[in-house]
Amino acid sequence: MKRRVAQWVVVAFVVANLLVVEAMFVAYGEGKNGVLTVAKFFGLHLAMTMMFQILLVSRIPWLDRRLGMDRLTRWHRLIGLTLFWLILLHFSFVIAGYTRLGGASPWQTFLDLAGVTASLLGMCAAAIFLVVIGLSVRWARRRLGYEVWHALHMLLYVALGIGLVHQALEGTTFDATGATIYWWTLWVLILTNLVVSRFVVPLWRNAYHRFRVAAVVPESDNVVSVHVTGRHLDKLPARAGQFMIWRFLGHNNWWQANPFSLSAAPNGRSLRLTAKAVGKTSAGLRNIPVGTRVFAEGPYGAFTELHRTLDASLLIAGGVGITPIRALLEEAAGDVVVLYRVHTMDDAVLLPELHALAQPRGARVHVLTGRTGAGSPPNTPFAPGNLLALVPDIAQREVYVCGPTPMTDAVIGSLRALNVPTDQIHAERFSLA
Structure with missing residues (x-):
C-alpha cells in the first residue's frame, strides 16, 4: 500500500505540472515560425523530462523508503531514452527552423548558431547528455567498471548547469511574466530537493557521525566484512535490508564509491557491510587500515519490513x-x-x-x-x-x-x-x- 501511494504521488506531481506547462505553452509559447514553435515544444518537454530525471535521482527519503532506489533508478534509466530522442528532435527542429528563417544552408545555420553564446551552451550540454546516455546503454555499461560509469555520470551535473544557463539566456519559452515565474519556481524546487538530499544531508550526517573503520574481517577468499563505527549511530535512520554508498578516504580516489548493503541489522553502535571482490574498490576492501575515515551516503532502499x-x-x-x-x-x-x-x-x-x-x-x-x-x-x-x-x-x-x-x-x-x-x-x- 505504501508503495502504491508513493507511485500515485509521483504520477500526480508529474501530470499536474505537465498539464500546467502545456497550457502555458499553448497560450504563450509561439515561436518565430511554425518549425521553431515545434522546436520550442520539444525543448520544453526536454526540460520537463530533465526535471523528472532529477526528481528520480534526488534520493528524497520519503520516496526512497517507499519505492527504493532500485525502482527509481530503473525508471530513470528508461526515461533516459526519451531524453535522448528529445535532445535530437529539439536540435533538429532548431536547425530546420533557423534555416527556413535565414535562408542559409543547414550547415551554415549550425555554424552561425554555434557563434551565439546561448546556442553554443545548449549544444555543449546536449553533447554531454548524448555521450553519457550512449555509454549507459546495456552494451556499453557492461564494459565499464562501476567507478568509471559513476564518474562519467558526474558530468551530467556540468551539463545540467550549462543547460540552465542556456535556458536563462534564451528566455523566450513563455512570453508572460506569470508563466516564467511558475517555470523557474518549479526548477528551484526540483534543484533544492537535489542539493539538500544529495549533498547537504550526506555532508551533515558524515560531520555528525564521523564514520571510521573499526575492523576488517575476511569471510572467505573473495568476501570480506568491514565494521564501521561512529558517533551517535543510534540517531542514524538505518534499517535492516538497506544499503549505503561507501567511500573510504585515503584508500581510493574520492570519486570511487560503491553501494554495499548492510549485512547486519543496525544496532546503534556499529554498521557492517560485506562485499565480494568483483571490482577494484570491493577487491581492495580487505586492505583497508583500521581507523580509516569513511564517507557514507544513505541509508537507502525500500528492501525493509516497512512494507x-x-x-x-x-x-x-x-x-x-x-x-x-x-x-x-x-x-x-x-x-x-x-x-x-x-x-x-x-x-x-x-x-x-x-x-x-x-x-x-x-x-x-x-x-x-x-x-x-x-x-x-x-x-x-x-x-x-x-x-x-x-x-x-x-x-x-x-x-x-x-x-x-x-x-x-x-x-x-x-x-x-x-x-x-x-x-x-x-x-x-x-x-x-
Whole structure:
C-alpha cells in the first residue's frame, strides 16, 4: 500500500505540472515560425523530462523508503531514452527552423548558431547528455567498471548547469511574466530537493557521525566484512535490508564509491557491510587500515519490513545477495523461511550466522546448491513446482528476493506463476546489493 501511494504521488506531481506547462505553452509559447514553435515544444518537454530525471535521482527519503532506489533508478534509466530522442528532435527542429528563417544552408545555420553564446551552451550540454546516455546503454555499461560509469555520470551535473544557463539566456519559452515565474519556481524546487538530499544531508550526517573503520574481517577468499563505527549511530535512520554508498578516504580516489548493503541489522553502535571482490574498490576492501575515515551516503532502499503486512515471510538470496537477507533475518519476527542459492557449500558465506540467527527464532534455512540446469532431471530450484515443494504456503508469505538479475527474474516469474500477490514481492537487484 505504501508503495502504491508513493507511485500515485509521483504520477500526480508529474501530470499536474505537465498539464500546467502545456497550457502555458499553448497560450504563450509561439515561436518565430511554425518549425521553431515545434522546436520550442520539444525543448520544453526536454526540460520537463530533465526535471523528472532529477526528481528520480534526488534520493528524497520519503520516496526512497517507499519505492527504493532500485525502482527509481530503473525508471530513470528508461526515461533516459526519451531524453535522448528529445535532445535530437529539439536540435533538429532548431536547425530546420533557423534555416527556413535565414535562408542559409543547414550547415551554415549550425555554424552561425554555434557563434551565439546561448546556442553554443545548449549544444555543449546536449553533447554531454548524448555521450553519457550512449555509454549507459546495456552494451556499453557492461564494459565499464562501476567507478568509471559513476564518474562519467558526474558530468551530467556540468551539463545540467550549462543547460540552465542556456535556458536563462534564451528566455523566450513563455512570453508572460506569470508563466516564467511558475517555470523557474518549479526548477528551484526540483534543484533544492537535489542539493539538500544529495549533498547537504550526506555532508551533515558524515560531520555528525564521523564514520571510521573499526575492523576488517575476511569471510572467505573473495568476501570480506568491514565494521564501521561512529558517533551517535543510534540517531542514524538505518534499517535492516538497506544499503549505503561507501567511500573510504585515503584508500581510493574520492570519486570511487560503491553501494554495499548492510549485512547486519543496525544496532546503534556499529554498521557492517560485506562485499565480494568483483571490482577494484570491493577487491581492495580487505586492505583497508583500521581507523580509516569513511564517507557514507544513505541509508537507502525500500528492501525493509516497512512494507510487510503478513506475519510469515520467505527470504531468498543468491550469492552475495545474502547480505541484506541476513540483516532482515536478524530483525524478522514470525514464521520465517530462508532459501540460500549458491554453487557449492564453500560459497555460502555467512551461513554460520544464518543458522545462529535462525535457531532461536524457529526459522528454517535451506541451502540450494549446484549449477542451474545441470543433471537429470535439470537442477531448477526456483521453478514454480520446486518453490512450492519447499514452501507450500508461499502465497501467504511476504517474499524478499536479492541476488543476481537472472536469478531474481526467475524467482519473480515463478512467484507470479504461483499467484503470489505483487504487493507481497519485494526485490532488490544484485547491482545494489
